[in-house]
Amino acid sequence: DTEVTQTPKHLVMGMTNKKSLKCEQHMGHRAMYWYKQKAKKPPELMFVYSYEKLSINESVPSRFSPECPNSSLLNLHLHALQPEDSALYLCASSQLPGNNYEQYFGPGTRLTVT
């Protein structure tokens, strides 16, 4: 299984809602990533988890809260988002942390904040 899955595929939420994005991989990878991608722009790194511990937070607002319950799962909890947070949210994983390892991306969750 060389797949990273993400749910839901699409999400529409109001600014007062609380929702969560989910990411799963069964490749035994020990590093997982959240990226945000606006239209016609490259992905921007948000968070990195190494061995289930948060290792990088790219100064992301606290309305985004990541969680790594186990080595296969990565969640992104959303609360009080703004319309400008609408974007494609990509999850990725790599065998180990570090730039020598290939990152495998999921299909993304298209988020719209109204």
Add this chain to the structure above:
Amino acid sequence: KNQVEQSPQSLIILEGKNCTLQCNYTVSPFSNLRWYKQDTGRGPVSLTIMTFSENTKSNGRYTATLDADTKQSSLHITASQLSDSASYICVVSLGPKGNKLSFGAGTTVTVRA
């Protein structure tokens, strides 16, 4: 200033024709360079990954080249197909101890019948 510059921003080619995309980078220290294909609204899919010691790498009709001295890479698409219509992103990774990748803005390729 972005450390990874791609050109052209977009291009249109006829089915069956070849095309070449360019990537120039200033990232240092350099670990490896990757080309990804991203269909609209989907996640990027890896095409090739090259370290500084590799000059060329192929994946089917996709061939990537790397000149680490001039810090340039290219992606050549041979005998283009309609399914090649996508954004092609050049990604350079910093020294091996980091976790951060530098993404280019991508080249949007449209293949027309």
